[in-house]
Amino acid sequence: MASEHDRAVLQAIFSPNTPFGDVPGLDQEQELTDNDSPFNVDSLRQVKDLETRGVSAAEAGDLEAALQLFGQAIRILPRRASAYNNRAQTLRLQGNTPGALEDLDRAVSLSGGQGRTACQALVQRGLLRRLAGQDDEARQDFQKAAALGNEFARQQAVMLNPYAALCNKMLQQVIGKLRNPDMCESPLEAQSRY
Known part of the structure; x- marks a missing residue:
């Protein structure tokens, strides 16, 4: 089970632009x-x-x-x-x-x-x-x-920090694909599978 600090760190990684005060423990x-x-x-x-x-x-x-x-x-x-x-x-x-x-x-x-x-x-x-x-x-x-x-x-x-912003965007895309792989495919990728 994740601690409050662990949840706060994960929230900060996945949502760095969370409104002020919405990351408990940080x-x-x-x-x-x-x-x-x-x-x-x-x-x-x-x-x-x-x-x-x-x-x-x-x-x-x-x-x-x-x-x-x-x-x-x-x-x-x-x-x-x-x-x-x-x-x-x-x-x-x-x-x-x-x-x-x-x-x-x-x-x-x-x-x-x-x-x-x-x-x-x-x-x-x-x-x-x-x-x-x-x-x-x-x-x-x-x-x-x-x-x-x-x-x-x-x-x-x-x-x-442009590097952190780029890394965060890429990380969000990877997590998005892991959560729902079908939603992230482009129409051409979907057609090539058939």
Whole structure:
């Protein structure tokens, strides 16, 4: 009997474009946490509050207020990656892609490429790079985020890998033929048998 992990792996192989969240056992990002232990507890509490307010302001459409709140958080704890990641999202919403990429680079660097913030920053940066036509760099970001457990990033990495896409298509054709050999024959192949 196959385990949940085995079923998830098979689902990922046979349906790499499955919608986000539909592959049980693969999306591990929700279990990631950031290492906030080096930071002063009171400062960290204050920064988290500023970030929460910043996210709320951005969601309400007040991008300037959001930028100010994220800026305050960065000034209090400039070595913490999360506020840079959040500010990057706000800058992207304003159309400031270079500023967003700069903050995402900083978030990835400060996080050491580990934890929830790194994963989110890698996905954001991958999307911006993909929009800019930098597919190789985007694929690298998506692969790193996928290694951290992000299912969406895994799907994007597969879509950007022409060899994987070709192999997957061939594998699906082989499985299709095994499941129903008569359906896969062309009319000429069927006539030549008689």
